[in-house]
Amino acid sequence: MPAPTDASPRLPLDADGILALAARSMFHLFSSISQGMFLVDRGGRIVWVNEGYQRFLPALGVRSVDDFLGRQVEEVIPNTQMRQVLDTGQPILIDLLTNRAGTFVVSRIPLHAEREGDAGDAPGEVIGAIGIVLFDHPETTLQPLISKFAMLQRDLDDARRELATQRANPLLQHAPGGQRRAKYTFASFIGSSPAAVDIKRHARRAAQSSSPVLLLGETGTGKELLAHAIHTASARAHGPFVSLNIAAVPDTLLEAEFFGFAPGAFTGADRKGREGKFKLADGGTLFLDEIGDMPMGLQAKLLRALQEGEIEPLGSNKLVAFDARVIAATSRDLVALVRDGRFREDLYYRLNVLPLRVPPLRERRGDIPALVEALGEDMAQRSGEAPPELMPDALALLAAQHWRGNTRELRNVLEQLAMRSDATRIDAAEVQRVLAETGLEQIAAPETAAPIEPSAGETRLLRPLAEQVAELERRAIAAAMATTGGNKLAAARLLGISRATLYDRMAVDSN
Numbered sequence: 001m002p003a004p005t006d007a008s009p010r011l012p013l014d015a016d017g018i019l020a021l022a023a024r025s026m027f028h029l030f031s032s033i034s035q036g037m038f039l040v041d042r043g044g045r046i047v048w049v050n051e052g053y054q055r056f057l058p059a060l061g062v063r064s065v066d067d068f069l070g071r072q073v074e075e076v077i078p079n080t081q082m083r084q085v086l087d088t089g090q091p092i093l094i095d096l097l098t099n100r101a102g103t104f105v106v107s108r109i110p111l112h113a114e115r116e117g118d119a120g121d122a123p124g125e126v127i128g129a130i131g132i133v134l135f136d137h138p139e140t141t142l143q144p145l146i147s148k149f150a151m152l153q154r155d156l157d158d159a160r161r162e163l164a165t166q167r168a169n170p171l172l173q174h175a176p177g178g179q180r181r182a183k184y185t186f187a188s189f190i191g192s193s194p195a196a197v198d199i200k201r202h203a204r205r206a207a208q209s210s211s212p213v214l215l216l217g218e219t220g221t222g223k224e225l226l227a228h229a230i231h232t233a234s235a236r237a238h239g240p241f242v243s244l245n246i247a248a249v250p251d252t253l254l255e256a257e258f259f260g261f262a263p264g265a266f267t268g269a270d271r272k273g274r275e276g277k278f279k280l281a282d283g284g285t286l287f288l289d290e291i292g293d294m295p296m297g298l299q300a301k302l303l304r305a306l307q308e309g310e311i312e313p314l315g316s317n318k319l320v321a322f323d324a325r326v327i328a329a330t331s332r333d334l335v336a337l338v339r340d341g342r343f344r345e346d347l348y349y350r351l352n353v354l355p356l357r358v359p360p361l362r363e364r365r366g367d368i369p370a371l372v373e374a375l376g377e378d379m380a381q382r383s384g385e386a387p388p389e390l391m392p393d394a395l396a397l398l399a400a401q402h403w404r405g406n407t408r409e410l411r412n413v414l415e416q417l418a419m420r421s422d423a424t425r426i427d428a429a430e431v432q433r434v435l436a437e438t439g440l441e442q443i444a445a446p447e448t449a450a451p452i453e454p455s456a457g458e459t460r461l462l463r464p465l466a467e468q469v470a471e472l473e474r475r476a477i478a479a480a481m482a483t484t485g486g487n488k489l490a491a492a493r494l495l496g497i498s499r500a501t502l503y504d505r506m507a508v509d510s511n
């Protein structure tokens with residue numbers, strides 16, 4: 001390393017100089033790594049904004065930097081907490097801010113006056129504050145953190161629900177041997193549409209029998225929930241409910257998971273040996289989720305176990321009898337898997353004794369308002385905040401979606417809505433924005449497509465057609481403008497019309 005020459009820059013030797021240099025370096029660092037910064041004076045007036053921040057101005061409804069400077073911060077940045085920082089002198093180092101421009105991770109730091117003379121280390125009076133946008137689009141930039149948080153939240157949720165359900169239903173209380181018990185009853189399956197009533201009726205009937213049940217349906221339709229409910233309503237309700245998600249266990253470990261292993265059965269195995277799920281489910285129900293993902297090699301062994309009512313733990317050379325009722329579930333097309341030679345036909349028939357097809361959400365759109373209410377209540381119980389209240393147009397828009405991920409996806413969207421919206425009453429434009437931001441396809445909510453209450457919907461339709469078309473057009477334009485943050489070109493593209501046509505229609509609406 002070359003020795004510093006007299007011309008090389010050096011660290012200042014005095015404390016004030018070092019402090020000034022550190023402050024300058026940190027300011028430059030934040031200015032370059034953050035998405036934007038601005039300063040307010042003691043009175044909350046915006047006095048400076050950097051280049052990065054300027055790109056948020058259109059979404060905030062501000063036309064130019066000149067329009068931004070000199071304004072009171074609350075006037076131009078809804079929901080800001082800068083005033084609190086000015087009043088308390090306390091920084092808010094990390095916070096989520098949601099307003100019409102989106103959701104941001106922000107930091108707010110007070111600026112203190114220099115202390116005159118020998119005032120010690122105490123900060124001087126607050127003379128302003130600096131606002132920093134650390135991340136925009138936190139849903140993508142902070143995805144790993146958010147996913148982890150969501151997972152923990154869901155675990156907590158499950159535990160709370162389990163407790164609440166146990167209190168309400170003694171049948172769900174401790175099964176012999178400890179914690180393995182069902183979490184849901186048929187009452188947990190929300191829905192009174194013909195399709196929901198039908199599946200519950202068939203499932204209740206299946207609960208009376210001891211034959212294997214096969215739950216077929218898309219992901220998130222409630223197959224696992226129904227498996228729990230069938231167990232709870234069955235004669236085995238006092239026995240354990242044991243579930244195994246076949247897709248979640250590596251193929252090499254599956255056999256041990258199913259059948260258990262004898263002490264010292266293989267290198268690295270637990271010295272004491274371990275019981276498999278079949279044995280753990282003795283006297284109760286074994287739920288085999290994602291059965292379509294079962295490796296071919298193990299299918300023959302599963303078939304034998306089901307036929308004989310006996311299993312052979314790995315490395316034991318001993319047959320052990322078990323008494324468990326099997327409920328299997330899959331979102332895959334088992335018949336096609338059989339046809340392609342990827343699922344044994346004999347095993348398919350063994351499992352397919354009582355097949356139940358769980359309908360996707362789009363076949364029971366009428367249940368969506370009730371589901372929204374139940375899921376909202378559940379979320380509110382968890383967060384301690386009031387449940388989100390969806391306006392009729394927002395519900396209609398949700399009811400019109402395709403919902404590939406069914407109830408699980410609906411729940412995710414509601415969680416996003418609760419997280420991003422300041423208002424407790426959520427309208428269609430807000431839903432549209434979240435659907436767009438979460439990358440879900442959006443289907444407009446024509447009133448004829450999914451009337452939530454047929455009679456009310458029909459009454460609404462008994463008006464002049466031109467009036468209804470105009471209203472639908474106005475709502476579509478408003479939704480497109482909300483989704484694109486007011487960008488008319490993008491809104492026109494979304495609606496499949498030219499920009500000129502969009503201007504025309506908007507001019508008509510404002511007249």
Ligand SMILES: Nc1ncnc2c1ncn2[C@@H]1O[C@H](COP(=O)(O)OP(=O)(O)OP(=O)(O)O)[C@@H](O)[C@H]1O
Pocket residue numbers: 188189190191217218219220221222223224225226289329330331371374407408411
């Ligand atoms: N009808 C319903 N009423 C209330 N909650 C429901 C309903 N259907 C599904 N859910 C909820 O949606 C989520 C997904 O349900 P579940 O895990 O039972 O679906 P699944 O069909 O087993 O999904 P996968 O095939 O992906 O495992 C759960 O939180 C469940 O409680």
